Amino acid sequence: MIPLSKTGKGRRLITTACLSGTLLLIFTGTAEAIPPPEMARIGSVFVQSLAVVLVFLSPVLFFLRKQLVRLFVVMRSRHRWTTVFLAVVLIALAAWSTSALWVHHLNRNLPLAAKPAQEAVVTGSGAMAFAGVQFDITDPSFAITPQAAAQWLTSGSHVLIDIREPVEFATRHVPGSIPIRLGDLMAGGEYRQLDPNKKIVLLCEASERGSAVAAFLRLKGIQALYVENGIRGWIEQKLPYKGSASMQLPDFANKYKRLAAEDINTLVTSGKSVLIDVRSRAEFNSGHLPKAINLPLVNLPTDELTRALQAIPLDKEIVGVAYDRFGAYYCLIVGYLLDQQNKRYGGTLMMPAEQP
Numbered sequence: 001m002i003p004l005s006k007t008g009k010g011r012r013l014i015t016t017a018c019l020s021g022t023l024l025l026i027f028t029g030t031a032e033a034i035p036p037p038e039m040a041r042i043g044s045v046f047v048q049s050l051a052v053v054l055v056f057l058s059p060v061l062f063f064l065r066k067q068l069v070r071l072f073v074v075m076r077s078r079h080r081w082t083t084v085f086l087a088v089v090l091i092a093l094a095a096w097s098t099s100a101l102w103v104h105h106l107n108r109n110l111p112l113a114a115k116p117a118q119e120a121v122v123t124g125s126g127a128m129a130f131a132g133v134q135f136d137i138t139d140p141s142f143a144i145t146p147q148a149a150a151q152w153l154t155s156g157s158h159v160l161i162d163i164r165e166p167v168e169f170a171t172r173h174v175p176g177s178i179p180i181r182l183g184d185l186m187a188g189g190e191y192r193q194l195d196p197n198k199k200i201v202l203l204c205e206a207s208e209r210g211s212a213v214a215a216f217l218r219l220k221g222i223q224a225l226y227v228e229n230g231i232r233g234w235i236e237q238k239l240p241y242k243g244s245a246s247m248q249l250p251d252f253a254n255k256y257k258r259l260a261a262e263d264i265n266t267l268v269t270s271g272k273s274v275l276i277d278v279r280s281r282a283e284f285n286s287g288h289l290p291k292a293i294n295l296p297l298v299n300l301p302t303d304e305l306t307r308a309l310q311a312i313p314l315d316k317e318i319v320g321v322a323y324d325r326f327g328a329y330y331c332l333i334v335g336y337l338l339d340q341q342n343k344r345y346g347g348t349l350m351m352p353a354e355q356p
Contacts, residue, residue: 142214142225146234149201149227153177158199161185162231163213165297165333167250168205172243174234181302182209186216188301194222202226203234205247208326209298249332252339257347259319264289264349267319273346274316278330279323289351292321297330309337317346 144152152158153176162169163182173179182204184190194200200222202210210226217224227234235241249255259267267273268290275292277284284294295308312318318338320331328348335345 142218143207143211143228144201144225146227146229146237146239149203149225149234150239152199152201158201158225159195160201160203162203163209164204164231167333167336168247170243171247171249172231172235172241172245174203174231174239174241177203182213182298183300183305184302186213187299187304191217191220191222196222199223199225204230205329206230206232249336252336252345254345254347255332255335259347259349261350261352267349272317274312274318275321275349276312276318276331276334277321278327278334283323289321295334297334309334309341312338312343314343317344319346320348321351322348323351 149158149160153160153174160174160177162173162177162179163185164179165181166179169179180190181188194217200217202213202217202224203226204210204213207226207228207230210230214224214226229236231241232247235245267275275289276295277288277292278295278297279288280296280299281294284292284296288294293312295305297305300308318335320328320334322328322331328350331348335348338345
């Protein structure tokens with residue numbers, strides 16, 4: 001062994017610290033305030049894998065220490081630390097790849113019931129609940145006028161995202177806006193793909209959904225704003241748009257049929273109807289009609305929404321259950337989607353305020 005002087009030890013300590021800092025910068029990307037569970041799990045397994053590799057590698061290095069020292073002396077000085085650096089990087093990459101593959105293997109074996117709960121939901125009133133807490137979304141500090149949104153859209157400094165349902169977007173929309181369903185953006189996790197270097201401007205029908213999503217994105221560290229009064233305000237200000245001036249969903253059977261409170265008992269007991277409650281899961285669990293099915297339209301990713309609609313039987317008449325004007329509007333969208341699958345929509349049941 002070649003004896004190391006105190007100066008040599010100090011240099012090695014400084015070099016090791018610099019190398020560690022470099023590796024930290026390489027393997028640390030842009031992080032969220034709350035990292036995705038997948039990344040947290042991979043990181044945990046990575047640390048464990050790296051520790052195991054070092055434990056098994058230490059005895060080998062101990063027995064080969066003399067040969068390694070001779071090789072280190074023979075090598076040219078400019079190649080020594082390059083080789084050491086590459087070796088450390090390769091070991092770290094091997095441990096990270098192994099942990100990622102192992103976590104992927106474990107996730108494939110998880111049952112469907114173990115799927116994590118949605119991070120946030122928009123309630124029927126347009127408010128937002130996050131981790132069981134109701135948020136006040138009336139803060140005007142992140143609302144912008146349609147004129148400002150139009151100016152920023154032209155400059156390219158902002159991204160205008162239309163979070164409405166596809167049928168709403170097809171009826172009328174702003175040229176240059178990007179359509180991403182609210183359910184896909186939030187519950188589907190597509191907010192993670194947003195450009196952190198640009199401000200996000202959210203557009204919905206009348207700003208209730210947009211303000212809720214803006215609050216959610218701000219919790220995630222994303223600069224988010226919403227357009228006042230949604231696309232309705234946009235059209236009222238005579239800004240460019242495509243489609244109809246008024247919000248008119250395509251016609252379908254019983255689109256405007258309203259069922260009264262006295263029809264509730266018949267609908268529940270007859271067995272001929274399927275009741276669809278479009279509120280969020282939290283609202284649904286707090287109280288709902290017997291035998292009603294929860295289908296939270298705006299909180300479901302597209303794939304889950306498609307499966308839920310397909311599971312509704314063809315031989316039943318479907319009745320939407322609404323507790324407010326937002327629910328009635330969502331019921332119409334569900335009715336249109338069901339009509340596209342040749343299923344019978346029987347109308348919308350407006351619940352009295354005193355009902356659960």
